[in-house]
Amino acid sequence: MEQEIVLKKQRQGLSFLKPLIMKLSPKINKGSLVSFLKKSGITLLSVLLFIGLWHMGAKALYDVEAEYKIEKALAERGQEAADAERACIASGDSSCQPNTLPSPSQVWASLQSLIADHQVITADKAAFVEKMAATNAKLIAQGKDAIVYTGRASFLDIIFTSIKTVFAGFLLALLIAVPIGIIIGLSPSLRSAFNWFIQVFKPVSPVVWYLLVFMIVKTLYIGDSSDNAFVISFISVGLCAMWATLVNTAMGVSSVDKDYINVAKVLKLGTFQKVFKVILPSSLPLIFTGLRITLSVAWMVLIAIELLAQSQGLGLFVWEEFQNGANDSNSKIIVAMFVIGIIGFLLDRFMLTVQNMVSFNKNEAV
């Protein structure tokens, strides 16, 4: 019984996959199948309900906008223009479509067009590489830089850039926050010395962090014409997101169970041993809780920071589509919104799984 409970907890992080795992496993009993159908049925139903509400909302907004356009044509240019406008909207011609919240089907179409666009760009790139292969070989032989593809990025490239930025920022946060957290957790005097620093900088907004990092990196890269948007954005993301890890690590290290400290003393462990064999293992669960928060904060601030830093990621994509104002811009923004949400969800689940793996409180049966 206990084993069973433990196993359940162990899979907590990926529990949303459990119905799927159960479905795929060869030993399906009737009970689990029924509960699977019930569970996934409810999820499916809520998704359908959401899409339905969305569709109706979008339709209502569309009608409001369309009505306004026709009224306006009527007031300004008379009955004939109003009829022409109505016919134009009804025909679905792109020149006179109301620009409002896109409907689910428009968003779906945009997603497909983005994927198609990705395939076009990939083909383009491959063609470019093939075309330039001979030239590049010659250039490299002469000791010059090869010519690389500099066309626009596809949607998948953009997603990849964002993920890369988040992980670089997360790694930076980890490398800064965990060691400092351990050190200030171990020493009460250092903790009080750092306390004001943490309290003051923790609430600073991502935008301000970006400006601060920009000031510094700009000077460091002075005279260098290469693109530093990626560097600026990942450092800003890291600095914004590291606070949760810093605070949690310091708290975990400083609040190690007194019993464990007594054990370390009675066994006469050296300082190094005490830190690595007793204090760190016992604070790992809290450190990982901090890292999980850090990763989700990093993903959240990323969008704003990419927008500011002009880094070719999802943030910039959203902003450019908004500025662009094309017919399908709004639906592309919604596509990006879902992509951001789903990736954020997956990242969080990933961290939860890792967290459960290192947490000795939940994960005993290994």
Added chain:
Amino acid sequence: MAYLELNNVCKTYGEGEEATEVLSNINLTMEEGEFVAIVGFTGSGKTTLVNLINGLLMPTSGEVLFKGQPVTDTSHERGVIFQNYSLLPWLTVGQNVYMAVKEAYPKENKSFLKKRVDDYVAMVNLSPAINKRPKELSGGMRQRVAVARALAMNPEMIIMDEPLGALDALTRGNLQDEILNIWSQDKRTALLITNDVDEGIYMADRIIPLKPGPNATLGPEFKIDIERPRDKTALNDNPNFKKTRNAIIEYLMDIGEERKSVSQEEYALPELAPKSFVA
């Protein structure tokens, strides 16, 4: 020269007006190879006394001498079995014991350490559970791991702080026998802190009651003149056992009454606030 000596030991927590004297004027001498039990009410300062002897705490005044030397730090010579087992939950049984053995024998090679771990885990009958983590074990098994961990370091003296307090009666009886077995094999000096008079009489050579704190101090000692090995079932009919038991319980009841009559005044509870998240 006594093996362990406590001279006028006082321990105060807090400072200035807030200070509470937990232990006052503790005097205790133990000879080598002796088994002494200290019995007392919960909250009478038993754990503080243990921590003074094992070196986790320093006395506010007075001195603790171990083999004639003042105790200034913990030592591998004094093994401790804690009240709440204090096993490291992220390590397996074997790893918990290994950690202690490695510290006690820093110069030995790995196979020696491994063998010693296996031996001591086997001694407490936990070989099948050597790769399990503490959470998977029952209370009695965990306490046996703690016993194995303390003994595997080969201490000269074993200090036990209510080691069996959280166990059920049956497990408790078995572990008492196991501890006595180990103790009698090489006659280590042993100090047992307990709240169970019967346990004290069954295991120890001498029983010393601890008057309840604040200002806890040791009462008169009771010698247990019962032949070893003692038989738990026969003990109940032993007139010596009955006499000693009654004397100790009477004494404890008396000081319990005394405490009640003294502590009529109301104590103000301290204002406690949750700990700050960062500092």
